[in-house]
Amino acid sequence: MASTRTPHQIRNFVAGQFIDGVATFEKRSPVDGSLVSEVHEAGRVHVNAAVDAARTALETGWAAASVQKRVTLMRRVADIIERRFEDFVAAESADTGKPLGLVREADVPRAAANFRSFADTVASAGLHSYLTELNDGRSALNYAVRKPLGVVAVVVPWNLPLLLLTWKVAPALACGNTVVVKPSEETPATATLLAEVMAEAGVPAGVYNVVHGFGPDSAGEFLTTHPGIDGVTFTGESGTGSTIMRAVAASVKPVSFELGGKNAAVVFADANLDKAVDGLARSVFLNTGQVCLCTERVYVERPIFDEVAAGLAERARALRLGRPDDPNTTTGPLISLGHREKVLSYLKLAQDEGAGVIAGGGVPALGGDLDAGAWIEPTLWTGLDNSHRTVREEVFGPVAALIPFDTEAEAVRLANDTAYGLAAVTWTSNLERGHRVAQQMRVGMSWVNTWYLRDLRSPFGGVALSGIGREGGEHSMHFYTEPTNVCVQL
Ligand code: NAD
Ligand code: 6OD
Numbered sequence: 001m002a003s004t005r006t007p008h009q010i011r012n013f014v015a016g017q018f019i020d021g022v023a024t025f026e027k028r029s030p031v032d033g034s035l036v037s038e039v040h041e042a043g044r045v046h047v048n049a050a051v052d053a054a055r056t057a058l059e060t061g062w063a064a065a066s067v068q069k070r071v072t073l074m075r076r077v078a079d080i081i082e083r084r085f086e087d088f089v090a091a092e093s094a095d096t097g098k099p100l101g102l103v104r105e106a107d108v109p110r111a112a113a114n115f116r117s118f119a120d121t122v123a124s125a126g127l128h129s130y131l132t133e134l135n136d137g138r139s140a141l142n143y144a145v146r147k148p149l150g151v152v153a154v155v156v157p158w159n160l161p162l163l164l165l166t167w168k169v170a171p172a173l174a175c176g177n178t179v180v181v182k183p184s185e186e187t188p189a190t191a192t193l194l195a196e197v198m199a200e201a202g203v204p205a206g207v208y209n210v211v212h213g214f215g216p217d218s219a220g221e222f223l224t225t226h227p228g229i230d231g232v233t234f235t236g237e238s239g240t241g242s243t244i245m246r247a248v249a250a251s252v253k254p255v256s257f258e259l260g261g262k263n264a265a266v267v268f269a270d271a272n273l274d275k276a277v278d279g280l281a282r283s284v285f286l287n288t289g290q291v292c293l294c295t296e297r298v299y300v301e302r303p304i305f306d307e308v309a310a311g312l313a314e315r316a317r318a319l320r321l322g323r324p325d326d327p328n329t330t331t332g333p334l335i336s337l338g339h340r341e342k343v344l345s346y347l348k349l350a351q352d353e354g355a356g357v358i359a360g361g362g363v364p365a366l367g368g369d370l371d372a373g374a375w376i377e378p379t380l381w382t383g384l385d386n387s388h389r390t391v392r393e394e395v396f397g398p399v400a401a402l403i404p405f406d407t408e409a410e411a412v413r414l415a416n417d418t419a420y421g422l423a424a425v426t427w428t429s430n431l432e433r434g435h436r437v438a439q440q441m442r443v444g445m446s447w448v449n450t451w452y453l454r455d456l457r458s459p460f461g462g463v464a465l466s467g468i469g470r471e472g473g474e475h476s477m478h479f480y481t482e483p484t485n486v487c488v489q490l
Pocket of ligand 1: 220
């Protein structure tokens with residue numbers, strides 16, 4: 001087996017082998033523009049080979065393997081990720097520019113946790129059967145056999161590359177599916193490192209395959225339009241989800257989509273303000289605002305508006321932008337210069353729309369080679385309302401608009417006035433109000449007095465433009481398996 005660890009070479013992983021592609025493209029660091037790796041782009045022929053390999057592995061043992069065998073292998077994968085913890089940290093940080101501390105705290109531990117959690121879910125899944133008794137005296141025993149969906153296409157973005165990849169691969173494999181993974185062109189490294197782990201753990205060749213490349217007219221499109229796949233699980237932009245849905249519509253394949261958001265936080269005057277402002281600083285700025293759950297709209301009850309705005313602006317200015325290996329760094333760059341162009345266009349648009357800028361608003365002067373990176377200042381706006389594009393469209397950067405409200409009903413109405421529906425946060429010391437407001441949010445995930453606190457068994461996903469379906473615990477099992485009901489007349 002050729003190694004992925006040849007300096008700067010990232011290869012596809014098909015049928016247990018690392019293989020070259022039709023061309024290579026450069027992956028550059030968002031920190032300073034330096035070359036991170038050369039990535040082998042899969043052509044249609046390689047995607048075909050990956051789907052064939054996944055089909056063969058599915059039908060020659062993986063789908064029929066015992067649950068015990070599969071979960072044992074998944075737990076072994078988790079163990080090896082933990083043993084190679086620092087390899088994953090280095091690879092993830094090199095691709096994304098994230099501070100090492102953040103990757104150590106969040107991304108890599110979650111990858112191992114994903115494999116353990118779904119191994120537990122599948123290992124403990126119950127058998128359900130029930131008796132049917134009809135008026136005419138007949139009775140029957142019904143039971144459902146859950147079978148793997150089949151060959152699953154897994155297409156993921158760049159913001160939490162390993163976390164989001166393993167969030168899908170772990171349940172898919174534990175349920176007996178095989179996968180062809182298409183990581184983002186911006187973050188090819190950790191999916192490739194995971195291939196080494198799969199091989200070492202003893203996961204059979206063809207069960208886990210990786211094809212690198214872009215979306216349209218490249219590996220992403222070749223994979224999602226391939227007739228040999230049985231379903232697509234996708235995380236990314238809502239527009240891309242729509243394209244993929246069209247691609248699989250003709251053959252009516254199941255999809256699970258985790259898409260974009262324009263998430264709201266609502267802060268009531270009775271909230272613990274220190275906690276609320278700390279929480280907001282996290283939900284607006286974590287990972288440079290590049291988490292789908294990040295807050296981009298902050299509705300604040302009018303009497304505390306100035307205090308919340310001042311507190312959040314102070315925390316924005318306290319963030320330390322810098323190199324990933326500097327222990328003082330809290331905030332990395334955006335993923336790429338291209339993404340920065342998009343975020344900058346919203347900074348300009350906010351000005352045109354009449355926003356007041358109370359923090360940030362531009363490109364920081366960090367000096368030296370960092371000036372070639374994709375840096376942006378954490379930015380807060382006031383003076384906007386729900387009619388402005390800046391408040392309606394997903395920016396996916398460290399930005400938020402602060403908007404006052406006067407009543408609870410108005411807060412709920414403003415928060416729900418969006419085409420998206422992923423996540424919301426309510427800050428209040430009134431528990432009744434917390435429950436009442438949280439339930440009225442038209443979203444998949446509604447937090448009270450916290451943000452991004454996760455139990456991996458809970459349903460994760462969004463409504464409206466934010467997605468289709470839920471993943472997590474048994475919800476993932478519903479997507480990654482198909483039940484066949486057997487009815488036996490007694
Ligand atoms: P993206 O949609 O541009 O790309 C995601 C993946 O899809 C990449 O691997 C890309 O190469 C591939 N792709 C692009 N076009 C394709 C096509 N036509 N056919 C097949 N594959 C294609 O998203 P991104 O820029 O990588 O990620 C940012 C977006 O992801 C944001 O909108 C963010 O909100 C969303 N996101 C959502 C969640 C969630 O859980 N809801 C989580 C993370 C990110
Ligand atoms: O924590 C998770 O399981 C998850 N799917 C997070 C998604 C974050 C979006 O960027």
